[in-house]
Amino acid sequence: AQSVTQLGSHVSVSEGALVLLRCNYSSSVPPYLFWYVQYPNQGLQLLLKYTTGATLVKGINGFEAEFKKSETSFHLTKPSAHMSDAAEYFCAVSALSNTGNQFYFGTGTSLTVIP
Amino acid sequence: NAGVTQTPKFQVLKTGQSMTLQCAQDMNHEYMSWYRQDPGMGLRLIHYSVGAGITDQGEVPNGYNVSRSTTEDFPLRLLSAAPSQTSVYFCASSYGTNGAETQYFGPGTRLLVL
Numbered sequence: 001a002q003s004v005t006q007l008g009s010h011v012s013v014s015e016g017a018l019v020l021l022r023c024n025y026s027s028s029v030p031p032y033l034f035w036y037v038q039y040p041n042q043g044l045q046l047l048l049k050y051t052t053g054a055t056l057v058k059g060i061n062g063f064e065a066e067f068k069k070s071e072t073s074f075h076l077t078k079p080s081a082h083m084s085d086a087a088e089y090f091c092a093v094s095a096l097s098n099t100g101n102q103f104y105f106g107t108g109t110s111l112t113v114i115p
Numbered sequence: 116n117a118g119v120t121q122t123p124k125f126q127v128l129k130t131g132q133s134m135t136l137q138c139a140q141d142m143n144h145e146y147m148s149w150y151r152q153d154p155g156m157g158l159r160l161i162h163y164s165v166g167a168g169i170t171d172q173g174e175v176p177n178g179y180n181v182s183r184s185t186t187e188d189f190p191l192r193l194l195s196a197a198p199s200q201t202s203v204y205f206c207a208s209s210y211g212t213n214g215a216e217t218q219y220f221g222p223g224t225r226l227l228v229l
Binding site for chain 1: 119146148150155156157158159160163173174205207212213214215217218220221222223
């Protein structure tokens with residue numbers, strides 16, 4: 001079975017500070033890992049994903065995440081927060097099973113950027 | 116391309132009423148899915164489809180039906196609405212079915228069941 005845990009439902013950072021959003025996963029098979037962002041009253045859009053290959057993944061808007069198998073983690077970072085980064089962020093895992101692939105999302109982390 | 120479209124944007128139902136949430140995509144995607152989003156619970160998969168004529172249940176399928184007669188459309192039916200189904204519903208699609216593809220989400224349907 002697959003699951004995702006996001007530590008911290010609310011994170012506040014000052015503009016220009018480091019953003020760190022935590023995600024841990026459990027998966028019985030090699031996972032595919034995703035970070036999605038949701039702006040108010042909108043659907044989700046992909047920030048970045050890990051499927052295979054390089055464990056440090058770069059995404060849009062300066063975000064990146066590192067897949068650490070030994071720690072079962074996929075934390076999202078950005079060196080310098082911008083006001084436009086304020087949104088809700090979801091970590092997700094996907095794994096192929098005999099019934100097809102299913103996606104499991106974490107409960108989300110709401111990011112506030114303080115000017 | 117319009118991407119993933121959902122109708123209606125907002126709906127109020129009375130307990131026991133039925134309705135269909137519409138979802139369509141114009142990207143020729145094989146995989147389509149429905150999620151519900153509730154505060155503090157993230158997104159939970161209701162049903163998904165890996166192609167026309169093929170559907171399967173997700174985490175929270177009870178009270179919902181789906182069918183997929185065409186590649187483009189994936190409607191979600193509530194047969195007898197309950198207050199517990201008050202939520203925001205998102206439809207998503209992706210090109211492939213191996214789980215590695217990006218999902219594209221619609222704008223959502225807000226449903227209130229009284």
